[in-house]
Amino acid sequence: MNTAGQGGQAAQLYGVDLRPGLASHGSPATITRTENLSFAALTGDSHPIYYDEAFAARTRHGRCVVHGLLLASLGAFGATPLSRRIEDAMVAFVDSQFSFLKPVFIGDTVTSHFEVAQVEHKPARNLSLLRFDMWLTNDAGDTVMQGKHTYLVRMQPDT
Numbered sequence: 366m367n368t369a370g371q372g373g374q375a376a377q378l379y380g381v382d383l384r385p386g387l388a389s390h391g392s393p394a395t396i397t398r399t400e401n402l403s404f405a406a407l408t409g410d411s412h413p414i415y416y417d418e419a420f421a422a423r424t425r426h427g428r429c430v431v432h433g434l435l436l437a438s439l440g441a442f443g444a445t446p447l448s449r450r451i452e453d454a455m456v457a458f459v460d461s462q463f464s465f466l467k468p469v470f471i472g473d474t475v476t477s478h479f480e481v482a483q484v485e486h487k488p489a490r491n492l493s494l495l496r497f498d499m500w501l502t503n504d505a506g507d508t509v510m511q512g513k514h515t516y517l518v519r520m521q522p523d524t
Contacts, residue, residue: 377453380493380520383484389447391477393504394439396431398471404435431469436510437461440477440499447479454518456492463512467503474504482513486520493520 398416405415413420414430421429440463442448448455469475483496495518501510 375450377522378447378450379454379522380484380486380495380518383451383481383493383495383518385481385483387447387481389445389479391439391441391444393474393476395474396435396439396469396471398429401429401431401435401471404432404438408432408434410434426468426470429471431471431473433465433510436465436469436475436501437463437512439475440501440510440512440514442477442479442497442499442514442516444477445479451495451518453522456517456519458514459494459517460515461512463499463510465510467507467509469501469503469509475501475509477501479514488520491520491523493518 402416405411410432414424414426415432416429418429421427442458477499478501479497479499481495482498483494485494485496487493495516497514497516499512499514500508503509
């Protein structure tokens with residue numbers, strides 16, 4: 366393990382330091398109506414389920430839901446303490462897959478969770494493929510989204 370991170374940060378981890386089962390989570394985030402509207406405006410997705418209470422009341426959810434891609438953004442690994450421990454090793458975000466299990470509503474609080482599922486070393490290139498299982502929980506503890514993220518990280522510090 367490299368103990369000298371950039372800028373006085375915590376000890377840095379590399380592919381060789383990471384094992385399945387290592388877990389981290391983000392800070393809880395409460396989604397506001399303004400954030401949901403701003404995200405819809407930014408993406409150009411103006412479906413009324415996100416902002417029109419009268420329309421949403423006639424749907425199976427009965428009220429406005431949070432935009433799914435906003436939820437996916439809240440599932441960013443970069444918002445976890447573990448991500449700061451692999452900053453020096455990080456090469457690229459390679460893949461993301463996710464499924465929405467339950468609706469999230471304006472005012473709900475969600476928390477992201479990550480657990481290392483697999484580390485595949487590529488010694489000839491000094492790289493590791495780091496695969497995480499990830500999920501979001503709401504304030505009731507229900508899993509509302511689940512997925513997988515894959516990153517390319519340096520296997521060990523460059524010499």
